[in-house]
Amino acid sequence: MKSSVIVFPGSNCDRDVAVALKKFQIKNQMIWHDETNLPKTDLVVLPGGFSYGDYLRTGSIASKSKIINEVIKHAKKGGLILGICNGFQILIETGLLPGVLLRNKKLRFLSKNVFLKVINTDNQFCFNYKNRDIIELPIAHNEGNYFANDELLKNLENNNLIAFKYCNKKGNIEKNSNPNGSSNNIAGILSTKKNILGMMPHPERLIDPLLSGEDGSILFKGLLNSQ
Amino acid sequence: MLDPQGKVVNQTLKNMGYNNVLNVRQGKYFEIELNETDKEKAKKIVEEICKKLLSNIVIEDYTINYK
Numbered sequence: 001m002k003s004s005v006i007v008f009p010g011s012n013c014d015r016d017v018a019v020a021l022k023k024f025q026i027k028n029q030m031i032w033h034d035e036t037n038l039p040k041t042d043l044v045v046l047p048g049g050f051s052y053g054d055y056l057r058t059g060s061i062a063s064k065s066k067i068i069n070e071v072i073k074h075a076k077k078g079g080l081i082l083g084i085c086n087g088f089q090i091l092i093e094t095g096l097l098p099g100v101l102l103r104n105k106k107l108r109f110l111s112k113n114v115f116l117k118v119i120n121t122d123n124q125f126c127f128n129y130k131n132r133d134i135i136e137l138p139i140a141h142n143e144g145n146y147f148a149n150d151e152l153l154k155n156l157e158n159n160n161l162i163a164f165k166y167c168n169k170k171g172n173i174e175k176n177s178n179p180n181g182s183s184n185n186i187a188g189i190l191s192t193k194k195n196i197l198g199m200m201p202h203p204e205r206l207i208d209p210l211l212s213g214e215d216g217s218i219l220f221k222g223l224l225n226s227q
Numbered sequence: 228m229l230d231p232q233g234k235v236v237n238q239t240l241k242n243m244g245y246n247n248v249l250n251v252r253q254g255k256y257f258e259i260e261l262n263e264t265d266k267e268k269a270k271k272i273v274e275e276i277c278k279k280l281l282s283n284i285v286i287e288d289y290t291i292n293y294k
Contacts, residue, residue, distance in 0.1 A: 057283055064280065093283070100285045103231050147229070147286070181229070 001224050003028045003043040006071065008062045013048035013084065013204060020204040021045070024220040031067060038070035043080040043223060046071075046087030048140070048202060058101065058143045059089030068094055080124060080223075081196040085141055088188070088198035097189055097198045098156075099148040104141070105181025111140040114179055116187055116201060117167040120160050123194040128222030134171040135215040137201035139179060139187075144200040146182040146189075153183055163197055164188035257281060266293065 003026050007014045014030065021028040029039060038044070051062035062068075068090075075081055075096050083091040091097045104110055113136050118129040129135065148156065156162050164187040168177040178185045180200075188199030203216030230252050237251040259276070263269045273291055282289045 056281070060280065060283070100283060102229065102286070105229070105231055107231050107235065145229075145231075181231075 001026045001043065001226070002041050003045055003223075004031045004038060004041040005029075005045045005047055006031050006033060006065075006067055007047070008033045008049070008051035008065065008090075010051045010053055011047050011049035011086070013086075013202065016202075017045055017047050017084065017204040020207045020216065020220050021223075023207060024217070024224050026220070026224055033062065033065040033067050035067050036070070038067065038074060041074070041079070043082065044071050044074055046081070046083040046090050048085030048087060051086055051090065054143075057093065059086060059091075059093040062086075062090045063093035072096065075191070075196055078193060078195050080226075082125065082223075083196070083198040084202055084204065085139075085144075085200055088200055089143060091196065091198045096196055097191060098152055099146055099183075099189070101143050101200075102145040102147050102181075103143050104145050104179075109140075109142045110144070110179050111138070112179070113138050114187075114201065115167050115169055115171070115177065116164045117171050117173055119162045119165055120190060120194075122160070123163070123190055123197070124226035125190075125197045125219060125222065126163055127226070128218045132215075132218065134167065134169075135218070136206070136213065137203055137215055138205050138212075139201050141180070141200055144182065145180045146186045146200075148183050148186070156186070156189060157184070159192070161190045161192065161194070162186055162188070163190050164199060164201065254287070255281075269293070 003021050089101050118133045121130045165173050165185040166178050166187050167173045173185050203219045206213045206216035233252040240248045277289045
């Protein structure tokens with residue numbers, strides 16, 4: 001399994017995710033946004049951060065980067081793409097994932113741990129969560145309020161394209177456990193072919209039991225075994 | 228479509244006593260200078276710029292004024 005982490009000006013989780021990939025024996029390379037060539041890769045990671053200082057709209061400038069054309073080609077060939085936090089915002093602005101990420105409902109930057117219910121384990125990112133469907137991961141964002149209209153929500157729900165939903169400790173998906181106002185408590189979604197995952201929580205920050213925990217490790221371990 | 232910032236501005240105006248304010252939506256304003264003398268061509272270019280970059284047409288509308 002080979003991965004490429006795309007680095008934009010203002011990315012700040014690029015090295016964290018590189019450490020996570022390396023820890024689970026995924027061969028990773030860092031790719032600067034200005035490159036026009038994407039070396040052979042199985043997985044593209046769009047990391048968290050504040051690409052271009054969140055100018056215009058979060059992720060919008062990054063979505064017009066030179067390398068993005070290659071990322072879109074990779075997606076069309078069925079290659080894997082993981083977008084975390086700002087990476088999710090970039091995927092939305094690129095049009096590779098539907099919907100929109102608005103400012104958090106209470107207009108506050110949120111930085112805390114949340115509980116998530118893994119809704120779809122039938123994909124290459126989440127299949128390892130089969131035996132552990134309530135997990136805890138950190139969020140750190142200002143624009144994570146996922147909005148989809150009724151038609152899109154129905155499409156996401158009926159086609160099982162929701163990867164994660166915010167829930168409480170017991171796994172109940174309720175209004176009180178929704179940190180940012182997202183439609184249907186959505187924290188992460190998949191593309192129709194399930195080769196693209198966009199998520200607001202940060203799995204790369206929970207990969208070491210000494211520091212934090214291992215709920216993120218499960219995702220990266222799964223990726224190594226998925227091909 | 229929820230506009231959290233607009234909602235807060237609306238509430239603040241109400242708190243200030245402007246009870247006849249019904250709704251507030253917050254947006255962005257861009258000034259674009261073009262090197263193009265043909266008005267129709269200019270319109271077409273700006274229209275394209277709005278669609279491709281400046282607005283997210285899923286949640287935002289845009290209007291264009293020419294000087």
